[in-house]
Amino acid sequence: MLSRSFIWSALSSSWYAIKDALKFSFPVTIALCVARLVEAALPALQVFIVGYLIAGRPSGNMSIWEVLLLVVVTGGIMPLSAMVDALNLRLQFMLRYAYTYEVIDIYASLTPAQRRDSVTIDEVQAAHDSIPFNLSWQASSALNIIGAFTTAVLLFSSLANFDLLAASLVTVSLLPQLFGYSLVAKAENFYWPKQAATSRRAEYLENQLRYARSGTELSVLNGAEQFAHWAKVKHGIVRGYWMKIMSIRFTSAFVSGFIALLLIAGALSSLIWRSQVPTSLLAAAILGVVSAMLATKSAGSAYGELMASAPIVMRYLKLRAKLDSTDNEDEAARLQLLAPRTSNILMECEDVDFAYSQTDENVLNNLCLEVEQGKIVALVGANGAGKSTAIKVLTGQLKPQTGQIYSRLGKHEVAIMPQDIEKFELTVREFLTLPYYTTRVPSDQELWQALEKVDLASHVKALSDGLDAQLGEQWDGTDLSGGQWQRLALARTLLSDAKLLVLDEPTSSVDAESESKLFKMLKAETPERAVLLVSHRAWTLQYADHIYLLENGTLAQSGTFKDLKNQDGRFRKLFESQDWNQDERR
Structure with a gap:
């Protein structure tokens, strides 16, 4: 015999199907x-x-x-x-x-x-x-x-x-x-x-x-x-x-x-x-x-x-109803975020704890940090210290268990370049304009300017179809090196009008000379907006205005590059095997 609930689901689903x-x-x-x-x-x-x-x-x-x-x-x-x-x-x-x-x-x-x-x-x-x-x-x-x-x-x-x-x-x-x-x-x-x-x-x-x-x-x-x-x-x-x-x-x-x-x-x-x-x-x-x-x-x-x-x-x-309600809840939660108490602060977290499940240990513990307008703020730490998780919590991708997130930025005022970029096999133009179809598609002039900033314009111009060149071997297109893909993704991020750029290891596959040019370019960008940066290379951190060192999800040290370099602390031990002045020597 068919249960009453089964019959009811048959009638309800039929009604909704006919309406659809x-x-x-x-x-x-x-x-x-x-x-x-x-x-x-x-x-x-x-x-x-x-x-x-x-x-x-x-x-x-x-x-x-x-x-x-x-x-x-x-x-x-x-x-x-x-x-x-x-x-x-x-x-x-x-x-x-x-x-x-x-x-x-x-x-x-x-x-x-x-x-x-x-x-x-x-x-x-x-x-x-x-x-x-x-x-x-x-x-x-x-x-x-x-x-x-x-x-x-x-x-x-x-x-x-x-x-x-x-x-x-x-x-x-x-x-x-x-x-x-x-x-x-x-x-x-x-x-x-x-x-x-x-x-x-x-x-x-x-x-x-x-x-x-x-x-x-x-x-x-x-x-x-x-x-x-x-x-x-x-x-x-x-x-x-x-x-x-x-x-x-x-x-x-x-x-x-x-x-x-x-x-x-x-x-x-x-x-x-x-x-x-x-x-x-x-x-x-x-x-x-x-x-x-x-x-x-x-x-x-x-x-x-x-x-x-x-x-x-x-x-x-x-499922449709659940996702609709979740979207509404996320939008409501975003609208309910309190603005930072200081006017020049774009984003701030206070006493934040986060774990990926109730049974897991905390990945973040009592985390406090802030991102100031016109500044480059760096997050550093050993692998597994919680840097990427901290970025996801700050930008609303993850919800903290306790603590408070303050932000004065809307959904389209934050542009994120993740650590592991996806190499979408599109045309150069499609790759660069991918996030902007629902807002304002950048002009060709803006595309070339962004490519110039990341020192990739000459390479794209050399391609047979320029901005319309197909990327990826799967579609008989041009394949790029790891560093070129990374610079292309950075150009896409720079095209945004966002007030905050979140860059997770943006130059990990780029050679040292190109990396130096890119960080000088990012420094030139910061009067217009802020940069939240994750990097493992000590010498690149000299471009940061403020550095936060995480250890096991806890804030271990913070300060300027010069101060942390001269202190006998965890920051100095973490980077002592690296060349602090690589940019100056070059």
């Missing part, structure tokens, strides 16, 4: 509703009209209009059924792309915190995987079931005039198929979450083989065959889930079809021998039953698809 169908494809949905309604009424009309036109009449005693009516009523079910099938496919096609665009927008709107949440990522992946066979089919499945129910009611009414038992048996013949497909629905709901998680892993493994950079590394490591083996194992597990579902589907279809056949045979037997219906009316009844079977041929599968998809659609609706 009207929203995304109004004309096709209305056309399908009309065609399905006519198809549902046609079997009952056949019983009534054919019986009326044939009963007690000689074969030649019909007008041309009656003949035409007979042709339309008896032969119309085939083209009408084909039209309904075509409209079903068209609606599913339209909804498939509508939901695909919606899920793409969901991926684009995820916050950094949500992207680190495996539960949220699995939910979005499950939604993506459910588009072809669940989300896009739910509306047409619901309309098919409504049409089948209407067919059954109207046909019962028309056959009941001849034989109540036969009418009841014909109507009941639909139930075994519905019950069989409900078993399939339960099986799909059981295996679907497992399939989604396994499919996501298989897709990841496949992508590493498919992409040029990772595929090349795997070939060099002689690891490609192992990745292929792992991918095939995961696909084999997914195949196993679907084989189990197909086995249940085959068994239920065979058993339910056999039971329906017995019920139809009983109905015809009752019409022939119990009620002794005249041959002309019996022909009309048989025609109506056959047409009804054709009109409701997909009712069982539609019911199974609807019941299987109902929990998936409801999870998708909950």
Whole structure:
């Protein structure tokens, strides 16, 4: 038996699916509703009209209009059924792309915190995987079931005039198929979450083989065959889930079809021998039953698809609602941030503690620091000291457990260059303008100025298509060195009108001479805005106006480069093996 909550989810998901169908494809949905309604009424009309036109009449005693009516009523079910099938496919096609665009927008709107949440990522992946066979089919499945129910009611009414038992048996013949497909629905709901998680892993493994950079590394490591083996194992597990579902589907279809056949045979037997219906009316009844079977041929599968998809659609609706509420909460939290108490301070944290989970130790402990307008502020420390975490907390990517963040900056007033930049294989122009499509796309002149600042303009000009040159070997484009990619990412950050630039190891792959030029350029930028910098090279810190040294998530020292260099403290020990005056010697 189906639980009340399961039935409620089926009704709710159907309602929302039909609303989405009207929203995304109004004309096709209305056309399908009309065609399905006519198809549902046609079997009952056949019983009534054919019986009326044939009963007690000689074969030649019909007008041309009656003949035409007979042709339309008896032969119309085939083209009408084909039209309904075509409209079903068209609606599913339209909804498939509508939901695909919606899920793409969901991926684009995820916050950094949500992207680190495996539960949220699995939910979005499950939604993506459910588009072809669940989300896009739910509306047409619901309309098919409504049409089948209407067919059954109207046909019962028309056959009941001849034989109540036969009418009841014909109507009941639909139930075994519905019950069989409900078993399939339960099986799909059981295996679907497992399939989604396994499919996501298989897709990841496949992508590493498919992409040029990772595929090349795997070939060099002689690891490609192992990745292929792992991918095939995961696909084999997914195949196993679907084989189990197909086995249940085959068994239920065979058993339910056999039971329906017995019920139809009983109905015809009752019409022939119990009620002794005249041959002309019996022909009309048989025609109506056959047409009804054709009109409701997909009712069982539609019911199974609807019941299987109902929990998936409801999870998708909950995901949409959850992400919408999270976006609103994040925006509200940002708007509620208090401004720093000193007017020249852009951003400040006070007594901040942070841990990645309740069971983990704190990564940050009682952290206090501030970023002043027109200054370069540096965060330093050994690996694992908490520098990158501190940046993410300061910029709102992570929420602290305790403490207070003060900021007078809006969402678009902070530009971030992460430590590990993603080498998006776009054109140079697309790479540089990527963050600015929702605000103001920089002009070509501004692009070249930014490239000049990072000493990359001459290299881009030498490319055959300049700003429109394709990057990345995967698309037969130009590959860049690690330092060139880093300078390109820095140019993209400089294009921003942000009041604060957050740069996490912006020159780690750049040679010393280029690094010196870049830091002099950043120093020239600071009268207009502030820079929050993470760096591991001691000599570059001389450009910083203030330095904070973190140790195990705690502020160990702070001050100017000169003061910290001359103090016998943790800062001096951390960098004593490095050349303090490399820039001066060059």
